[in-house]
Amino acid sequence: MFNQLAPLCEKQANYIIKCQTSWFNVAHGGKRGGKNVTNGLAFCIALENHPNKLHLVAGVDSTSARLNIIDCDGYGILNYFAGRSREGKYKNRDAIYVNTSDGKEKILLVVGGGKANSYKAIKGNTYGMAYVTEANECDPTFLKEVEDRTLSSDDRKIFHDLNPKSPKHWYYTEYLAFHEEQQRENPDYGFNYEEFNIFDNLSISDEKLKQRLSTYDKTSIWYKRDILGKRVANESFLFTPIIEREKDFLVPSCSGGIISTGVDFGGNGSAHSFVTSSIPRSYTGITVLRSDRTEIIDDIHKKLKQLKKAFKEHILYVIEKYGHIDYIFADCAEKILISALQEVLDELHLHIPIKDSIKTPISSRIYAINMLMMLNKIKFVENDTKVIIKSLQEAVQDPDSDDDKVLDNGTSDVDTYDACNYSIENWYNVLLKTNNML
Structure with missing residues (x-):
C-alpha cells in the first residue's frame, strides 16, 4: 500500500x-x-x-x-x-x-x-x-x-x-x-x-548519494550525525579542517559579491573585533577578506575613542582594497557602541546600514562553518585574516554544554569568532541550500 x-x-x-x-x-x-x-x-x-x-x-x-x-x-x-x-x-x-x-x-x-x-x-x-x-x-x-x-x-x-x-x-x-x-x-x-x-x-540515486558522501570526512562528527544519524558529542577542537589543512583555505584576494562587516563588542577582559566577508551573488561560497581585533581599555571615554579608531581603520582598509561595504552587522544590545560606529560612518560620509546581528543559534553557526569547510566553500584572504584563522583554530567545545558551543572562558578568541558569524550568518541558509547541505 x-x-x-x-x-x-x-x-x-x-x-x-x-x-x-x-x-x-x-x-x-x-x-x-x-x-x-x-x-x-x-x-x-x-x-x-x-x-x-x-x-x-x-x-x-x-x-x-x-x-x-x-x-x-x-x-x-x-x-x-x-x-x-x-x-x-x-x-x-x-x-x-x-x-x-x-x-x-x-x-x-x-x-x-x-x-x-x-x-x-x-x-x-x-x-x-x-x-x-x-x-x-x-x-x-x-x-x-x-x-x-x-x-x-x-x-x-x-x-x-x-x-x-x-x-x-x-x-x-x-x-x-x-x-x-x-x-x-x-x-x-x-x-x-x-x-x-x-x-x-x-x-x-546511487550516483547522487556517492557525490554527497564524498563531501564528508568519514571520521568527522558531522558524518556520524548527518549521514549515519547518530547521537554523537562534539569533543575538543570544533573546526579541525582549518587546523589540519590551513593552506587549502587561503587565497591571495577576492573580487565581487556582497561585502558584509561583522562587529563584536567585547566585554571585560575581551576585545572589540571586526571581520569582513564577501558572499558571491550566486551564493556558492564565502571569502573572509579581513579580520582585526583590539584589546579593550577600561576607561569609558578612551574605550569609545579606541573603538572608533579601530573601526575606522578596518573599514577604510576594506573599502580601499575592495571598493565598498554593503552591510554592517553588530550586537544589537550595545546601542551606545553602535552610535559610535555611526559617528565614524557619518564622518567619512559613508552610507552603510548598520543592522542588528540575527543571532543564529550557536550550534547552527558551528554546523554552517564546518559544512562550508568540508565543501571547500569558505576561503580566507592570506595575510589579512590571521586573527580569525587563529580564532577558529583555537575554538574548543564547552564540556559543560549539552549542545555544540564554543568554550568562552578567556582561553580562546571568541570575540573574533562571533564577529565572523555576524558578517555571514544572514546568508547561512541560502549558502547551505545552494550547496545541497540542508
Whole structure:
C-alpha cells in the first residue's frame, strides 16, 4: 500500500503503520533521511478520519513549520491534500484548512515554538494531533504545552522529527528518556521511535548519494550525525579542517559579491573585533577578506575613542582594497557602541546600514562553518585574516554544554569568532541550500 504512494523503504513503511496505533511518534536521524516525508505522510493518513477538528503544526518558528511540514520540497501536507486544502486564518493565526475523506473540514494551526513564551500561542485550545518539526530546537516549555493541549484528544497523536545532537542534549536526557523508560516498562505505552539516515531514502540515486558522501570526512562528527544519524558529542577542537589543512583555505584576494562587516563588542577582559566577508551573488561560497581585533581599555571615554579608531581603520582598509561595504552587522544590545560606529560612518560620509546581528543559534553557526569547510566553500584572504584563522583554530567545545558551543572562558578568541558569524550568518541558509547541505 505505502510503496504505491512513495518510494518508501521497509523501515519507513513500518514506522508509518506503527504511527496509526501510537500516540507519540519520533522520527530521528540524519539529514536527507526522509524524516519529514515519512512523518508527514503518517500525519496526513491519521488526519483523514480523525474525530477532532483542530490540530497543530509547529517548528522552531512558523517558517520552519511551513518549509518542513506544509511544503516539504513538494511532498508535504499541501501536496497530500492537493485540491482539498486552502490557507487562511484561525483566531488571527496562520492556518491550513483541509477537507478529509470523512467529509469533514480539519484546521491545522501553524505556529513557532522556539521561544520561551511560544507556549502562549497554543493555550486555550485542544488539539487532536500535533506535528513538531526540529523538536529539539523548540523550547522545552512549548513541547510540554503541546502534550498538555492534546491530553483530551479523541485520538491523541504527537509527531516529532529531529536531527542528532550530543547525547547530553536536554531533549534526550530530560524529555525523550522518560518516554523511552515508559515504553520499556510497558510495551503498550504507545511510544514509536525510529532512526533514519540517508541510506533509507530511496529517492536518492546511487550516483547522487556517492557525490554527497564524498563531501564528508568519514571520521568527522558531522558524518556520524548527518549521514549515519547518530547521537554523537562534539569533543575538543570544533573546526579541525582549518587546523589540519590551513593552506587549502587561503587565497591571495577576492573580487565581487556582497561585502558584509561583522562587529563584536567585547566585554571585560575581551576585545572589540571586526571581520569582513564577501558572499558571491550566486551564493556558492564565502571569502573572509579581513579580520582585526583590539584589546579593550577600561576607561569609558578612551574605550569609545579606541573603538572608533579601530573601526575606522578596518573599514577604510576594506573599502580601499575592495571598493565598498554593503552591510554592517553588530550586537544589537550595545546601542551606545553602535552610535559610535555611526559617528565614524557619518564622518567619512559613508552610507552603510548598520543592522542588528540575527543571532543564529550557536550550534547552527558551528554546523554552517564546518559544512562550508568540508565543501571547500569558505576561503580566507592570506595575510589579512590571521586573527580569525587563529580564532577558529583555537575554538574548543564547552564540556559543560549539552549542545555544540564554543568554550568562552578567556582561553580562546571568541570575540573574533562571533564577529565572523555576524558578517555571514544572514546568508547561512541560502549558502547551505545552494550547496545541497540542508
